[in-house]
Amino acid sequence: MTRDLDMLLDGGTFFEGARWHDGRWWVSDFYAHRVISVDPDGGGVTEAMKVEQPSGLGFLPDGSLLAVSMTGHKVWRGDGDGEPVLHADLAEFSRGLANDMVVDAEGRAYVGSYGYDLTGGGDPAEAVLMRVDPDGTVTAAAHGLQFPNGSALTPDGRTLIVAETIAARLSAFTVAPDGSLSDRRVYAQIAPSPDLAPMDVMLPQVDFAPDGMTLDAEGCVWAADSLHHRCGRVAPGGEILEEIAAPGDLVFYGAMLGAEDGCTLLLCAAPDWRDPPPEGEEVSALFTTRVEVPHAGLP
Numbered sequence: 001m002t003r004d005l006d007m008l009l010d011g012g013t014f015f016e017g018a019r020w021h022d023g024r025w026w027v028s029d030f031y032a033h034r035v036i037s038v039d040p041d042g043g044g045v046t047e048a049m050k051v052e053q054p055s056g057l058g059f060l061p062d063g064s065l066l067a068v069s070m071t072g073h074k075v076w077r078g079d080g081d082g083e084p085v086l087h088a089d090l091a092e093f094s095r096g097l098a099n100d101m102v103v104d105a106e107g108r109a110y111v112g113s114y115g116y117d118l119t120g121g122g123d124p125a126e127a128v129l130m131r132v133d134p135d136g137t138v139t140a141a142a143h144g145l146q147f148p149n150g151s152a153l154t155p156d157g158r159t160l161i162v163a164e165t166i167a168a169r170l171s172a173f174t175v176a177p178d179g180s181l182s183d184r185r186v187y188a189q190i191a192p193s194p195d196l197a198p199m200d201v202m203l204p205q206v207d208f209a210p211d212g213m214t215l216d217a218e219g220c221v222w223a224a225d226s227l228h229h230r231c232g233r234v235a236p237g238g239e240i241l242e243e244i245a246a247p248g249d250l251v252f253y254g255a256m257l258g259a260e261d262g263c264t265l266l267l268c269a270a271p272d273w274r275d276p277p278p279e280g281e282e283v284s285a286l287f288t289t290r291v292e293v294p295h296a297g298l299p
Contacts, residue, residue, distance in 0.1 A: 003244055005287040008042040008266065012284035015268040016212060017057045017068075017100060019299050020258025025266055027254075027286065028054035028067065031279045035067050038286070040259060049078045056111060058103025058299055060134070068111055070097040075109060075132055088132040093140055095127060100212060102151040102160070102299050107134035108179045110141060110160060112148030123198050124166055131179055141181045142173060146196070150213035150223065150254070153298040163210035163223060166202065167193040170210060170221060170234065188221065188238040208232065208240070212254025212268065217296040222265060224252035231255050231267055233291075244289065262294030 013031035020026075025038040026048065035049040035057060049067055056068040064079045066087060073094040077087035088109075090098050096114030103109045108131060115127025129148045131141035147165035153175070154161070160173045160181060172187035191207035210223040220241065221234045231252045233242040246252045246269055254268035270284040277283050 001242060003289045003291075005244070005247060005267070005289050008286040008288050009038055009045065010285040011282045012270070012286070013279070013282060014253075014270045015284045015286055016254045016270075017055050018212065018254045018256035018266050018268050018286070019057045019059075020256055020262075020266070020295070021059055022063070023260075025256075025258060025286070026057055026065070027268065028057060029284070030054065030070070035065065040264075042286070049076065049084050051076050051084060053097075055097075055099055056101025058101055058109055060103065060107045061105065066101070066103055066109060068098050068101050070099065073098045073113075075101070075111065075136075086136075088136040088138050090130055090132075090138055092138060093128040093130050095125070096122070099148065100150050100163075102153055104153055104175070104179070104298060105157055106179070108132065110151055110162075112145070112151070112162065114147055115145070118199075121199065124196050124202055126196075129162060129181075131181075133179065141179075142184065145171070146193070149211050152213060152215040152221065154215065154219075155297045157298075161187050161213075161215065161221065163213050164193075165209045165211060165226065166206055168206050168208045168210070169193060169238070170213075170223070186238075188234050188236055190223075190232070190234055190238045190240065203227065210234075211252070212256070214255050214257045214265075214295060214299070215297045216257060216291075216293040217262075218293050219296075220293065222255040222257065222291075224255050224267065226251055226253050226273065231265075247287070250285070256299070257291070257295030262296075263291055265289050265291050 168191035173181035194205035
């Protein structure tokens with residue numbers, strides 16, 4: 001199946017962390033150091049928060065926006081008025097850059113980090129998945145993940161699914177009422193997981209690199225593949241049911257289902273991170289397409 005892609009918005013520096021909330025799209029623009037919200041038709045753009053290189057986004061039960069600062073290793077909170085407020089300091093556990101996040105119905109956030117200095121050429125290493133409680137307390141929720149990235153919670157809030165980018169898999173955890181995680185298991189092994197090795201050895205062996213992702217009502221995950229210019233719909237177990245190619249030389253880094261019926265798929269596209277344009281150049285875009293199975297769970 002070939003799906004038509006419509007450009008919703010261009011002129012971003014690096015769009016990521018897309019969310020659907022309160023009738024609008026929300027997205028981080030890395031190098032513009034801001035979070036924006038966008039009308040469903042792309043006609044109106046509002047700056048929601050200024051944040052040092054934002055990534056993962058989420059919302060507290062009272063509607064307050066949370067945003068991860070990648071370079072600052074912090075989570076910031078804002079309600080749209082005034083300066084953002086420090087919500088949590090991730091420095092104890094975050095390595096490389098802080099990364100994507102999902103926020104549950106109780107206001108607990110699960111945040112990943114690269115685990116190593118990707119842009120500086122460091123060797124891949126395991127990372128901690130962090131839990132940020134509503135009061136800002138940070139704890140290690142799970143150890144030994146390989147580049148924890150996009151995350152989703154099932155509609156009942158009892159299962160957390162985490163993309164392990166350099167392991168080519170989605171892992172799942174059982175979520176206890178207090179937010180603690182247990183029963184780690186493979187939700188979808190999309191491609192074989194290579195052994196940890198220097199980047200120039202390991203990355204060519206990663207045949208699908210799940211990045212930003214979103215869950216649908218059939219338990220499948222739309223995941224951006226940040227190494228191979230595509231997004232895939234992945235079934236539990238790991239079969240790729242459908243692929244959408246990124247336009248031109250762009251790469252997809254995020255995927256989110258939304259709109260009033262949950263059947264619009266928003267894709268965040270930017271140039272290949274391995275050959276980046278000058279910081280601040282407006283080369284990123286948001287694309288949409290319609291799908292048959294609606295959104296489920298969080299974010």
